[in-house]
Amino acid sequence: DIQMTQSPSSLSASVGDRVTITCQASQGISNSVNWYQQKPGKAPKLLIYDASNLQTGVPSRFSGSGSGTDFTFTMSSLQPEDIATYYCLQYDSLPWTFGQGTKVEIK
């Protein structure tokens, strides 16, 4: 199975800060990574697909990059409504596997 090592597990940042989350795959997976946002008590929401493509309707402050084994998710200017847990997912091969999640809080 492909392991997705996501870091950090939690972070606290101020409104307007640039926030970066990383995922490292245990083997090369091309660009087969999605990023999801999950707010408390809610279903996950797709933000980024194929590592770097912004899902329709998602604010442009969210972005993703990477290929192979190293992937990055960035919020260019943290907003209060971005408080959530963020997950990466690899879908290069079964079983599809998620990172452990990053809980983002406002400082």
Added chain:
Amino acid sequence: EVQLLESGEGVVQPGGSLRLSCAASGFTFSSYAMIWVRQAPGKGLAWVSTISPSGISTYYADSVKGRFTISRDNSKNTLYLQMNSLRAEDTAVYYCAKDRGYNDFWSGRYYYYAMDVWGQGTTVTVSS
């Protein structure tokens, strides 16, 4: 608007069975693979199972293989998850999700691209 509505929530004893349903609307259900993902209390997300658009091909996480069965009724736009021999560790919120993939016209092959739209989730509790 794409909508997925899970049902079948319940409390069941270890060793028992439960069937979840997911009613889909707003898209051509028979054209997309469908997926179940679960989330144990206070834990992260875990992929459970995927079914091809036709229902012919099914895939399972090792943790549920042989106990869970994914199926679909394209005439009813409904996805199912039959869960047997339930264990305490199966306690979770179960989400159904639509795959972002597509069917290649020339090759006839379906390409899987994982979850783009999710239902609201339904809770399964396994406890004596």
